[in-house]
Amino acid sequence: MREEDIYKAIKNRSIRAGILRTWENLHNAVEQNIERYRFLKEYAKDVKMAKLEVFSDYDRWTEKAMKSIESRNKCSVYYAEDGKEARKIVAEIVGRDKIIVKAKSMVSEEIQLREFLQEIGNEVWETDLGELIVQLANEKPMHVLAPAIHYSERQAAELLRKVGVKGYTAAELAEGVRKFMRQKFLLADVGISGCNAFSAKTGRIFLVENEGNIRLSTTLPKDYIAIVSIDKILPSDELCLKLVILQAAFLGTFPPAYINVNEPVEGQRMHVIFLNNGRKQAPEFLKEQLTCIKCGRCQIECPIFQITGSLWGNVYGGPMGMGWSGILGEIGYECFLSSLCGKCKEVCPMEIDMPRIIRELRKMMVRGNNLGEV
Ligand code: SF4
Incomplete structure (x- = not known):
């Protein structure tokens, strides 16, 4: 992050108003x-505890997870070490000139999947209302679960005009987007989602949502691609269910409207890509961040995030964004933005000690080390 970006964020009143x-x-x-x-x-x-157990031996658990779904008919399973490999696999499945509907997924942001698929000649639509607004604004999500919180209704309405959505109130805009999206769902060749939790025991993918767009993206198209970052692997269905309940509760949207449990079905080809992208190589002090369930509570409650929004961090912003940027090997001087007040640790359901992680990241920056040398 550059100094001028910080001043720009401080002067941007809609970020503060939206987060407040x-x-x-x-x-x-x-x-x-x-x-x-x-x-x-x-x-x-x-x-x-389950997440700590899984990443104490990622190789074994990833193999177990892959085997549990590999045996099913109508399912292809892949492993990608990084974003480049994942994009290559997706490109081979999708090809070009396709219509793709995409569920909101931070792991797809990590590997810039939408931009890549558009570049190779496909029409790609984000199906989550907030994520669609962010797509139309050509921006990154402001919050992990609420991507367009910095937009007022009026600003969102202006952006949605680009796809012919009329109206001004939230209800009118939601109705307009619903109609627009229904057409895309019916025409789509491919649906893509991330994964909130993956059961290594049964090979089931758990996804939680409030709009119903994920179930349409993942069930209507003939091809469905799920990208599962390996930190999402859990030993059982029961633990997966606990995780999605937690995520919804700590965002304040509990009970959630929908919990989807996806597995291969007749009439659809399913492709599951397991992605590492830095998780296995994370240095010891960053391991605790891998237990993060990406509820985004530490972002909303952080006094610095409330001013600058997600402008600190390439993909993930706020306190959790520090640790995740470290895992992705993208940490920069934004780790000095934190006030180390400890609010993030206090509100985190997983009690992740983010101030400790941030202090370690600062030490590294001062020493001029990169993550591989720690
Ligand atoms: S670090 Fe904790 S509070 Fe922040 S997103 Fe992750 S689980 Fe939620």
């Missing part, structure tokens, strides 16, 4: 969820 609006909507909802559903803390402990 989201904080007002979600802060109390999350607090109430924690108070009301006491089992959430137990779920978090179980998921964290």
